[in-house]
Amino acid sequence: MARHLITSALPYINGIKHLGNMVGSMLPADVYSRYLRQRGHEVLYICATDEHGTPAELAAKAAGQSVEQFCAEQHDAQKAIYDGFALSFDYFGRSSSQQNREITQEFARELKANGFIEERAIRQVYSVADGRFLPDRYIEGTCPHCGYDKARGDQCENCTRLLDPTDLINPRSAVSGSTELEVRETTHLFLLQSKLADEVEAWIEEHGKDWPTLASSIARKWLTEGLNDRAITRDLDWGVPVPADVWPELAAQGKVFYVWFDAPIEYIGATKEWSDADPARRDWKSWWYEATDVRYTEFMAKDNVPFHTVMFPATQLGTRAPWKKVDYVKAFNWLNYYGGKFSTSQKHGIFTDAALELLPADYWRYFLMANAPESDDTSFSWELFATTVNKDLADTLGNFVNRVLSFSLKRFGDTVPAGAEPGEAEAALGTEVAALIAEYQAQLDSLQFRKAAQALRALWSAGNVYLETKAPWLQIKTDEAGAALTLRTAMQLIHLYGVLSAPFIPATSAAMRAVFASSEAGEPGWVSEEQATALDFVAAGTSFTVPPVLFAKITEDDLAAWRERFGAQ
Numbered sequence: 001m002a003r004h005l006i007t008s009a010l011p012y013i014n015g016i017k018h019l020g021n022m023v024g025s026m027l028p029a030d031v032y033s034r035y036l037r038q039r040g041h042e043v044l045y046i047c048a049t050d051e052h053g054t055p056a057e058l059a060a061k062a063a064g065q066s067v068e069q070f071c072a073e074q075h076d077a078q079k080a081i082y083d084g085f086a087l088s089f090d091y092f093g094r095s096s097s098q099q100n101r102e103i104t105q106e107f108a109r110e111l112k113a114n115g116f117i118e119e120r121a122i123r124q125v126y127s128v129a130d131g132r133f134l135p136d137r138y139i140e141g142t143c144p145h146c147g148y149d150k151a152r153g154d155q156c157e158n159c160t161r162l163l164d165p166t167d168l169i170n171p172r173s174a175v176s177g178s179t180e181l182e183v184r185e186t187t188h189l190f191l192l193q194s195k196l197a198d199e200v201e202a203w204i205e206e207h208g209k210d211w212p213t214l215a216s217s218i219a220r221k222w223l224t225e226g227l228n229d230r231a232i233t234r235d236l237d238w239g240v241p242v243p244a245d246v247w248p249e250l251a252a253q254g255k256v257f258y259v260w261f262d263a264p265i266e267y268i269g270a271t272k273e274w275s276d277a278d279p280a281r282r283d284w285k286s287w288w289y290e291a292t293d294v295r296y297t298e299f300m301a302k303d304n305v306p307f308h309t310v311m312f313p314a315t316q317l318g319t320r321a322p323w324k325k326v327d328y329v330k331a332f333n334w335l336n337y338y339g340g341k342f343s344t345s346q347k348h349g350i351f352t353d354a355a356l357e358l359l360p361a362d363y364w365r366y367f368l369m370a371n372a373p374e375s376d377d378t379s380f381s382w383e384l385f386a387t388t389v390n391k392d393l394a395d396t397l398g399n400f401v402n403r404v405l406s407f408s409l410k411r412f413g414d415t416v417p418a419g420a421e422p423g424e425a426e427a428a429l430g431t432e433v434a435a436l437i438a439e440y441q442a443q444l445d446s447l448q449f450r451k452a453a454q455a456l457r458a459l460w461s462a463g464n465v466y467l468e469t470k471a472p473w474l475q476i477k478t479d480e481a482g483a484a485l486t487l488r489t490a491m492q493l494i495h496l497y498g499v500l501s502a503p504f505i506p507a508t509s510a511a512m513r514a515v516f517a518s519s520e521a522g523e524p525g526w527v528s529e530e531q532a533t534a535l536d537f538v539a540a541g542t543s544f545t546v547p548p549v550l551f552a553k554i555t556e557d558d559l560a561a562w563r564e565r566f567g568a569q
C-alpha cells in the first residue's frame with residue numbers, strides 16, 4: 001500500500017476562516033484522508049497556520065497585541081474551530097515554528113550554493129510616517145487608467161489593470177494614510193526562476209498529465225507568461241530571518257523571507273513539528289526526502305495554484321535535493337456568497353465559528369462537499385442549504401434510521417429480529433448496494449467529491465426504496481417473519497451507512513455504528529464487495545438503541561432568521 005501525504009493550503013492567520021476557505025482546501029483534504037485511512041492506507045495529513053507577512057503585522061497592531069501574541073491566539077482559535085469541524089489533521093502546525101525557520105533557511109542556502117539566488121538593489125516606496133517600506137498593496141492612490149481612487153499599488157480592482165506603485169496618482173500609505181512617501185533603494189534576494197523555467201516546464205509536462213484541468217491550465221498559463229525572477233525577501237520585522245552565515249549584511253539589516261517563500265516550505269516544517277513531538281516513532285524525512293513510495297496530494301483553491309504548481313516546485317528543484325514534489329493537485333473554484341466571493345477582509349459570507357453556532361459540523365460538511373465548487377464557481381444560498389439538509393440528511397438518511405429502529409423496537413423489542421431467511425429482494429438489494437459502493441469508491445479514488453456525495457446519497461436512497469417496497473408496517477399484519485427480515489436487512493444498511501458515510505459525516509456515522517451493541521469502537525474500516533452483497537453485518541439477537549434524531553429539519557423561521565443575520569440578499 002502506498003503511503004499518502006496530504007496537505008491543504010495553509011489558512012492565513014489574520015482571522016477566522018469562512019466556509020469558502022473550508023470547502024476550497026481543508027474539508028476535501030479531510031474527506032480524502034479519512035477515506036484513505038478507512039481503506040487501510042497509511043496517511044499523513046498536514047496543515048498549519050500561515051503566519052508571516054504584513055497583513056498579520058497590521059492585524060496584530062489593530063488588535064493592540066504583539067505579533068507573536070496575536071498569532072499564538074489566532075492559531076489556537078482556528079485550531080479549536082477545525083476540531084469542531086472534525087478535521088482529522090495528523091498535525092496542525094505553525095509557519096512561524098523553529099522547524100520551519102531552519103528548513104526555510106536551509107532551502108535558501110542550497111539555492112544560493114546552486115546559483116539560483118542573487119542580491120539585487122531595487123527601488124521601493126518608503127513611508128516616513130510609518131517608518132517602513134510599504135509592500136505594493138499597501139500603497140493606495142488614483143488609478144491612471146480609470147480614475148478609481150482606491151487603486152492599490154499592485155492592481156486596480158476597479159479596472160483590474162496591473163500597476164506599479166509609481167503609476168499611482170496621489171499615492172498614500174494604506175497603513176496610516178500619510179502622503180509622505182519616498183522611493184528608496186534597498187537590497188533584496190531574488191530567486192532566479194527564469195533559470196529554472198525549462199526544468200519546471202519539463203517537470204509539469206511529465207507530472208502534470210493527470211492533474212485536473214483547473215490545475216494544469218493555470219500552471220501552463222503561468223509558464224507561458226514566463227517565469228520571472230522574484231524578490232523573496234522583505235523589509236519587515238516578522239518572518240523567517242535571512243541566514244547570517246550566508247548574507248551577514250542583509251541579516252544585520254533585518255531582512256526576512258517573503259511569506260510565499262516560507263509558507264509552502266511549512267508543509268515540510270509542520271511535518272517536522274509532528275515528528276519532533278514523538279521522535280522515537282515518527283520520521284518526517286521519510287515522507288519528504290527520497291520518498292519514492294509516497295503519493296503526495298495537495299488541496300487548494302485556484303488562486304493558490306501558481307504557487308503550488310510552479311513556484312514551489314521551482315524552489316524544490318533548485319535545491320538539487322530529492323525533495324518530494326506534488327503528485328496530484330486538487331484545485332477548487334470559488335464558493336460565492338450573495339453578490340461576490342466570500343471574503344475575510346470584507347467580512348462577507350458565513351464564517352466557520354458562526355456556522356458551528358447554528359448547526360453541528362456534519363450538516364455543513366455534507367452540504368459543502370455535495371456542492372463543492374469543483375468544475376465551476378458555486379453560489380451558496382440558504383435555500384439550497386435547507387433543501388439539501390432537509391431532503392438528503394433529514395428525510396433520506398435520518399428518517400430511514402429512525403423509522404426502522406423505532407418500528408422494530410415497538411414490534412420486536414430491542415434486539416435485531418431474526419425472522420425469515422433473505423430472499424430475492426434482499427439479493428437484489430445486495431447487488432445494487434455493491435454496485436453503488438463501487439461507484440462511490442471510484443469517485444473518491446478520483447477525488448470527484450460532488451459525484452462521490454451523489455453516490456453516497458444513492459446508497460441512502462436504495463435503503464428507502466427497499467423499505468417502501470417491502471413496507472414492513474403492512475407486512476407485519478400477514479407475515480411477521482417477513483417483516484422481521486425486512487427490518488433486519490434495513491439494520492444491515494444502517495451499519496453500512498455508519499461505515500461508508502464516515503468520510504463526509506464522521507459524527508453521525510459514529511452514532512449510526514453505535515446503534516448496535518456489537519460494533520467496535522474507534523475508526524471504521526471499509527467493506528469488501530462480498531460483504532456488501534451479503535448484507536450480513538449485524539447478527540439477529542444483537543441489542544440496539546434508537547438514537548436521537550440524527551438531523552433536524554431546517555424550518556422557514558430558521559431560514560428567515562439566518563438570512564437576516566448573515567445579510568443574504
Ligand SMILES: Nc1ncnc2c1ncn2[C@@H]1O[C@H](COP(=O)(O)OP(=O)(O)OP(=O)(O)O)[C@@H](O)[C@H]1O
Pocket residue numbers: 009010011012013017018020021022023024025299300301302303304332333334335336341342343344345373
Ligand atoms: N471563496 C472561496 N472558495 C473556495 N476557496 C477559497 C475561497 N476563498 C479562499 N479560498 C481558499 O482558502 C484557502 C485558504 O486561504 P487564505 O487563508 O489564504 O484566505 P484567502 O484566500 O485570503 O481568503 P480571503 O480572501 O477570504 O481572505 C486557499 O486555498 C484559498 O484559495
Ligand SMILES: [Zn+2]
Pocket residue numbers: 143144145146147148151156157158159160161
Ligand atoms: Zn483602474
